[in-house]
Amino acid sequence: MLGLAALILSFFAAPVAAHAPAALKPGSPQLIVVISVDQFSADLFDEYRPHFTGGLARIAGGAAFHNGYQAHSGTETCPGHSTILTSAHPAHTGIIANTWVDQSLTRSDRTVYCSEDERVPGSSTTNYTVSPMHLQVPTLGDLLKKRSPASMNVAVAGKDRAAVMMGGHDVDQRWYWDGKKFSTDRQSAALPATIQKANAAIIAALATARAPLDSPPLCQGKATPITLTPALTVGAGRFGRAAGDLRAFRASPEFDGAVLAVAAGLVQEMRLGKDAAPDILSVGLSATDYVGHSYGPGGGEMCLQLLTLDRELGDFFRALDAEGIDYAVVLTADHGGLDIPERLRANGIVQATRADSALAATLVGKTIGQRLKLSGPVLLGDLGNDVYVDRSLPPSARRRAQREAVAFYKAHPQAEAVFTAEQLAKLPVPSGSPDRWTIEQRVRASFDPKRSGDFYVVLKKYVLAIPTPGPGYASTHGSVWDYDRRVPILFWRKGMSPAPSERAADTVDIMPTLAAMIGLGLAPNSIDGVCLSVQGVGCPQR
Numbered sequence: 005m006l007g008l009a010a011l012i013l014s015f016f017a018a019p020v021a022a023h024a025p026a027a028l029k030p031g032s033p034q035l036i037v038v039i040s041v042d043q044f045s046a047d048l049f050d051e052y053r054p055h056f057t058g059g060l061a062r063i064a065g066g067a068a069f070h071n072g073y074q075a076h077s078g079t080e081t082c083p084g085h086s087t088i089l090t091s092a093h094p095a096h097t098g099i100i101a102n103t104w105v106d107q108s109l110t111r112s113d114r115t116v117y118c119s120e121d122e123r124v125p126g127s128s129t130t131n132y133t134v135s136p137m138h139l140q141v142p143t144l145g146d147l148l149k150k151r152s153p154a155s156m157n158v159a160v161a162g163k164d165r166a167a168v169m170m171g172g173h174d175v176d177q178r179w180y181w182d183g184k185k186f187s188t189d190r191q192s193a194a195l196p197a198t199i200q201k202a203n204a205a206i207i208a209a210l211a212t213a214r215a216p217l218d219s220p221p222l223c224q225g226k227a228t229p230i231t232l233t234p235a236l237t238v239g240a241g242r243f244g245r246a247a248g249d250l251r252a253f254r255a256s257p258e259f260d261g262a263v264l265a266v267a268a269g270l271v272q273e274m275r276l277g278k279d280a281a282p283d284i285l286s287v288g289l290s291a292t293d294y295v296g297h298s299y300g301p302g303g304g305e306m307c308l309q310l311l312t313l314d315r316e317l318g319d320f321f322r323a324l325d326a327e328g329i330d331y332a333v334v335l336t337a338d339h340g341g342l343d344i345p346e347r348l349r350a351n352g353i354v355q356a357t358r359a360d361s362a363l364a365a366t367l368v369g370k371t372i373g374q375r376l377k378l379s380g381p382v383l384l385g386d387l388g389n390d391v392y393v394d395r396s397l398p399p400s401a402r403r404r405a406q407r408e409a410v411a412f413y414k415a416h417p418q419a420e421a422v423f424t425a426e427q428l429a430k431l432p433v434p435s436g437s438p439d440r441w442t443i444e445q446r447v448r449a450s451f452d453p454k455r456s457g458d459f460y461v462v463l464k465k466y467v468l469a470i471p472t473p474g475p476g477y478a479s480t481h482g483s484v485w486d487y488d489r490r491v492p493i494l495f496w497r498k499g500m501s502p503a504p505s506e507r508a509a510d511t512v513d514i515m516p517t518l519a520a521m522i523g524l525g526l527a528p529n530s531i532d533g534v535c536l537s538v539q540g541v542g543c544p545q546r
Contacts (some may be wrong), residue, residue, distance in 0.1 A: 013041060027522025028152060028282060033497060034145075035277030035331040036518055037324070038286045040166060041313070042083060042137065042293035044482065045175065045340025046070050046490040048301060051308050055222055059317020060310075063225040063333050066496030067538040068072040069509040074339050075438035076449035077462070078389060079481050079488035082118035083450065084511070085169035086340025089143040091515035091531035095433045098140035099169065103129055104455045105384045107395045114384065134164045134180075136173050144515045145173030145284045148172075148524055154281040156274060160267045161165035161288025162259055164189070170286035175271060180288075180316055181259070183250065200270030206262055210253060216242035217257070217308055227304030230346050231474045238344070239303035251476065255294035259314035264316055268323040277329035282522045289313070293341075300344035300479040302351075322377070330498070332521060334514055337491035341481040353466060360418055361471035363461070365391045372408045376401070383409055385419055387469050389482060390457030406458055412463045420462040420484075423447050428460070435532065438489070439508040446484045495538045509536055517541055 017161055046338060050070060074084045076094050078101045086092070086099035089245075094100050099118050106116045120132030141455075145157030161180045167180040167259045168189070179186045183306035198290030219227060220241055220532030227240035240476045253259055267287045270276070276283040292309055299305040324331055342348075349355035361367070369383030378397060382405050385391040392408065393402050406424070413422045421443055434445035447460050454457065463469060465485050481488045493509050495517070519526055521541045535543035 006249075028085065028482060032522045033277075033280060033330045033332040034280070034282060035271070035324075035329050036282065036284045036522065037331055037333045038089060038170060038284065038514075038518075039333065039335040040088060040099045040161075040286075040288050041297040041319075041335065041337050042081060042290045043161070043301070043302070043339060043341045044167065044292050044337035044491065045482050045487060046072060046203070046492050047188045047487060048306070049492040052307075052314075055311065056264055056314045058314040059321050060314040060335075062318065062495045063335050063496035064492075065502050066333075067503045067505065067536070068496060069493040069505050069507060069536070070492045070509045071439065071506060072336060072493035073438035073489050073510050074337075074506060075249045075265065075441060075446065075489065075510050075512070077443075077446040077460070077484040078450040079339035079483060081163060081338050082165045082169060082544055085166045085288065086118075086139060087511045088336060088338070089137075089145065089172070089284075089515050089518075090141045091512045091526075091533040092141045093292075093433060093452050093512060093532050094527070095449050096141055096532060097169075098452050098455060100389065100450050100452050100455050101264065104390065105246040105392045105457070106455070107384070107392065117165075119168040127241050134168065136168045136171070136189075139172065140171060143170065144518055144524070145286070146172040146174045147526070148282065148284060148522075149492070151524060152281050154279075154424065156276055156281075156283040158270055158276065158284070159286040159288070161286070162254070162263050162290030163288060166288025166290065170288060177274065178264060179270075181254070181290075196270060196273055198266060199446055202262065202266050202269065204269075209258075210248055210250065211493065214243070214245045214252075214256075214258070216244035217312070218242075219304060219308060220311065223304045223311065224308035225433045226302070226307045229348075230303070230344065230350075232344070232346060232478055236473060236475060236478070238299040238305070239347070241299060241303075241305045242308060243305070255291065255298045255476065257291060257309050257316065258290040259294070260313055260314045263287065264320040268320055271327060271329075272326060272381075277327065277331055286543060288334065288524055294476070296341045296481075297479060300347060301341050302343035302347050323413070325374075332495070332497040333519075334496075334518065335492070336511055336514060337493045340486075340488045340490055341483050342466070342468055342479060342483070342485075342487050344473070344479045345466070348466065353462075356466040357418075357468070358471050359387055359463060359467050359471075360416070361387070363413070363416060363418065363463075365389050368409055368412055369394070369405075369420055372405055376404055376408065378405060385457055387471070388461045388463045391459055391461060393458045410459055411458075418467045420464045422459055422461050424459045425451070425453065425456060428456070429453055429509075433532070437508045438510045439486075445486050447487070493536075495536075499538060500539050503539060517543070520544060
């Protein structure tokens with residue numbers, strides 16, 4: 005591992021007492037490890053698969069569905085993580101986006117963060133109390149603990165929303181990076197020695213500068229500098245950072261190394277997988293997303309990130325091997341990502357462009373308000389996806405404003421389609437192979453009538469919803485297109501034969517597959533996914 009991760013792993017604490025065993029299924033793994041690599045698209049997996057030699061190579065040697073899908077339209081971090089261990093699309097999890105607008109709030113900030121408890125006085129989108137309250141369905145860990153109270157449900161991640169959406173409501177430990185240290189929303193949880201010493205090790209490591217990483221020939225070939233603004237050039241970065249630079253730490257392989265080291269430390273300290281009661285460990289690795297946003301996924305930075313992550317995962321799995329436990333791993337992603345248009349155009353995708361800033365809901369609302377002589381913001385929301393009509397307007401004015409807004413977006417050359425809430429509410433939540441879904445079905449899978457906008461704007465393919473790039477935000481995701489939807493779904497357990505598959509799988513299929521693996525029965529018609537054909541998993545008959 006990188007120096008920081010190795011330092012953290014050297015601080016393993018004395019084990020706590022084991023919990024009482026209670027097997028669900030003979031021969032099932034003692035520990036299920038669920039890893040989400042934020043913004044790890046299937047395109048990146050396909051591109052770098054021949055170059056992996058460590059942990060990613062190991063798990064790609066099991067049941068590998070490289071045509072996995074986050075099937076819905078709102079391909080953001082929170083919705084994507086909400087599907088992985090619930091077997092529910094965002095239409096059912098209630099997690100339609102990272103944030104949404106709630107016009108019933110009395111606070112001035114009407115935007116709600118997916119993992120906040122806005123009931124807490126003083127809470128806001130950016131200064132919030134972390135909570136799973138918005139997740140409307142149980143996770144695999146929640147269901148397991150009801151059936152097997154001795155089982156442990158533990159989540160560790162670089163983002164609170166990843167740890168919350170994979171861990172769920174009933175967790176034994178949940179830890180995530182809060183910008184300065186690893187924190188938890190579990191107020192009653194005793195502070196594990198692993199967390200105490202990890203935070204101390206990170207503070208010590210950040211006190212000194214970090215030299216740039218060495219770039220192997222593969223990454224040197226991708227390291228072409230691209231100037232986006234006079235102050236921002238991307239493509240050839242090597243993750244050197246100044247002392248105390250938390251932002252550079254977060255957008256680097258060093259960040260994932262720290263998360264994996266904490267996860268490995270908790271496995272030992274909590275004795276996960278040490279008895280017959282199956283345990284679940286969810287791990288959210290966020291650095292790939294921060295690297296993708298900061299530099300785009302097509303340059304030398306992403307090359308260095310993925311090759312380093314491959315080595316870090318190899319070290320993590322060897323740490324689990326050393327514990328002598330029977331564990332199974334599934335690795336996937338919450339969404340993919342689009343490269344910067346400037347590099348895409350240089351590579352022949354001439355239609356790639358940045359979105360017109362005039363598409364921002366606030367600007368469109370201002371124009372419509374002037375035209376219709378309406379006061380207030382008229383429209384709320386971001387650039388594309390869910391748009392809300394101001395509910396302080398009289399009903400007739402709201403209807404006129406929505407008609408004008410829908411017509412404006414439909415006429416714009418960068419808009420692919422616009423769907424109203426009324427249209428979407430009439431459709432069933434889609435099922436079946438996600439590669440065959442229409443655009444309207446993808447949007448329906450993200451639609452919750454209580455939280456979604458009054459209409460939904462779909463931008464054309466290769467239109468990036470960042471009009472002007474800036475530090476840390478050169479590229480993004482969140483669209484209906486397959487570069488954002490398509491992700492790998494990889495299952496591995498010791499002794500599993502290589503089984504690459506071309507089948508279009510869905511991230512909602514992960515939970516029922518794991519449930520069958522450990523013998524946890526699921527209530528009929530309670531999930532959106534199906535059990536996948538994976539070696540060692542006896543799927544129930546449908």
